[in-house]
Amino acid sequence: MTTQGVIGELKKIVGADNVLTQKEDMVTYSYDAAVLDPVVPSAAVMPENSEQLGQIVKLCSDNKLPITVRGAGTNLSGGTIPSSRASIVLLTGKLNKILEINEADMYAVVQPGVVTATLAAAVEKKGLFYPPDPGSQAVSTIGGNVAENAGGLRGLKYGVTKDYVMGVSFFDSMGEHVKSGSRTVKCATGYNLTGLMVGSEGTLGVLDEIILKLIPLPKARKSMVAVYKTIEQASETVAAIISSRIVPATLELLDNFTIRAVEAYSHAGLPIDAGALLLIEVDGHPAQVAEDGLKVEELCKTFGAVDVKVATNDSERDKIWAARRSALSALAKLKPTLVLEDATVPRSKIPAMVKALQEIAVKYKIEIGTFGHAGDGNLHPTILTDKRNKEEWHRVELAIEEIFDRALALGGTLSGEHGTGLAKAPFLAKETGLSSIIFSRRLRKALDPHGILNPGKITG
């Protein structure tokens, strides 16, 4: 069938209103949050239920038409940029129902288009907790989170998306409905296809339903902010907290560049001459929170914090976290283009990575603000630039490559949470070696012989 023919069939499946083909609409599905060149697809289709979703995949399979699934399109690695003009974009916006929240067995079953924050709020109403909280949670979808294995601020203590996916069902490249995992805490049947689907970026199947583990909402929490003269002192504190067997829920770092940007933006009264800030939250049972809180406070001081402020009420707590939340906004306002990297190192290597980033900024004469999840080694070096300045952009590209190299040299990874997509595919061999890429390609070839599932992503 011609592409036009397929489009006609798509309309029969979902109704004409749910199929978009005009050039103007296509332009709006040609990009995501990654700083990459757009590619315009030939149609976008928005199924309203699983049945339609399955029919669409089958149709594309029969006609060998590539599909790129798109949730909120907020990924930072180009995972939703269509492979070519001859491909369609599958939108999960209307597959946004929370199908079940089971309080007794503590799990939720959701469709892939459910927005992360919507689910988090719904389970919290029942005294339960879905911890993965990417910075984009107000818009990102669970499907996108699973497909990218998204992290967030709470990774240190609570882990990332993969730690909460108990089961999935998906349509494979032939349009067959595949189930894996279960509603039980334990499940030992078959291959761990659930694990395989996490982080698969739409290349192995189209997620249809996801079973997520929930946990009890912690009863108490305590937040504090510690001010340091140097970023080295802050990163040493991070190592010290972890090695004294305390696991804070969040342990975030802001460097001086970011502190100044946030202060200029929000006038929150941050110490602009501080080398770094650590924002820390411990949670759990009230007694444990009190004890851990005190210990952390002491450790901060021992390792050179000039000041430690502990929030005594919710509004003080909110103030502390507002500073962290506005970090990206504050940096974004400085220059037109913002490249948010997420190279990650073992957490004991944070001091070394911080030093490497400072050297890279000087070497390539570019501005890098660094903030992020120091507790789990996942820093966000944020490069501020203007893509229209070709010469500077070239330096930025070189700097990014060097960030990758330095992180790998420290035993780290190219991406802690943003995924491979298109952006990091060319560099993947550096981290995993060629044989692992070839293995992945063979796996893909076997599961998707015609290469219709998000071609070009991850394995190049």
Place this chain on the structure above:
Amino acid sequence: MVKMKELANRLKELEDQLVICIKCGMCQSVCPLFDRTRREADVARGKLALLDGLGKNLFTNPDGVNERLNRCLLCGSCAANCPSGVNVVEIFIKARAILAEFKGLSPAKKLIFQKMLSNPETFDKLTEWAGKFQNIFTKKDKNAQGTSCARVVSPLFGDRHFLPMSDKPFHSSKPYTKNSSNISEESTSKTTSIPSFTTSSIINTNAGKSGLKVAFFTGCIIDKIFPHIGQDVIDVFEFHGVGLYIPTGQGCCGIPALASGDMKSFEKLVEYHIKLFNEEKFDYLVTACATCTSTIKKLWSSIYKGNASRTREKIKELSHKTLDINQFLVNKVRLLSNDASFEDNAIVKNNAVFKDNGKSKSIETVTYHDPCHLKKSLGVFKEPRILIKASGNKLVEMEGCDKCCGMGGSFNLYHYDISSEIGQIKSKNIADTNCSTVATGCPACMVQISDMLAKNNLDIKVCHPIELYAKTLRNKQLS
């Protein structure tokens, strides 16, 4: 093609503003339109990408982009939430103007904007006429909102519930004023307000005990649909000894013209009003319409490009002096009893005063809808609530109080279905509070909310916070 290149060139002027969008997609979380349709072309990121595409010559004609650009409430929710600080509304308005100039305005819009709206006198005449006759066309429902269904079958009107146009607009009514010392027993004899019905002003009184004089910009909707709010404003200002200047011959703030890309009419209106308000000295320009306030305060200065003498300077001066009425009352005068503090405890005290006077019978449960143009555009959301509480009412918050009501000016006309879908969510949230009244600081929102509540046969009154406050003052006087 050559023409498209020309258009692309004109759009270049937006480039510096467009590149600020980092395509993060965070605007999806707040866009009322995207919430309904889940389509990228409906959210700011998509529209900005389309404008960027138009500037890069991606399209063979501008119609598709134009159509999508116009599918927008201009509510500014996206801009208020944008991590990168993209000035979305300003970009959209400028783009609409560029596209309208390129395509030419439709004859209907030309008639409405260039012949009617930009000429306050004809506009007044026409709507007065419409006000008198529409009762014939529409049957009056008996409902708390006082709306009526459209009786004439018209594809544009559908089954919407109109608030009837007042048969006497505010500007032609003889507002009632008297020396404020008669109203308030606390007011000192410093008051020297003398009502003066000159030809150039509906009202022009001197500053009283507050020491302040205010010019009041009435705005079309208050003038034509809710003239009684105008009277409430007069009463409240008198009570507080605030001198008031309301020049006659006021027109529209220009937002409908701007939204349609009619820069010419907009600039004409701005120049006209700058001159009009230049006639008298006053401390603040106050409006009771969120949309007017935000247009005057933000858009007049950022969009006006004309070169009438000193107009731009004067716009700046006026914009600094422009305040929403809630903001003015709460921050610049002392509400009710001479309590200097406006925190909640003061209001509790105020409430106590009511109870002491035995005037607490009429305490109402009120919920408040945040107009986008007040909260998101101007950051005003505490003050209307303080005013509602200071009126002795019980304030209950609804879910999503700051979610747009779906009005969006002409958006409601052209996309009534989707506007209603958004409005129905608001209606449900309002009803869920079990309130007897919903207050909001924007008469445009009042129109939309009235329509939605009436559709659902809900017995909930719709009013402006100033109405509640004025009523309380009147009760107090009677005691």
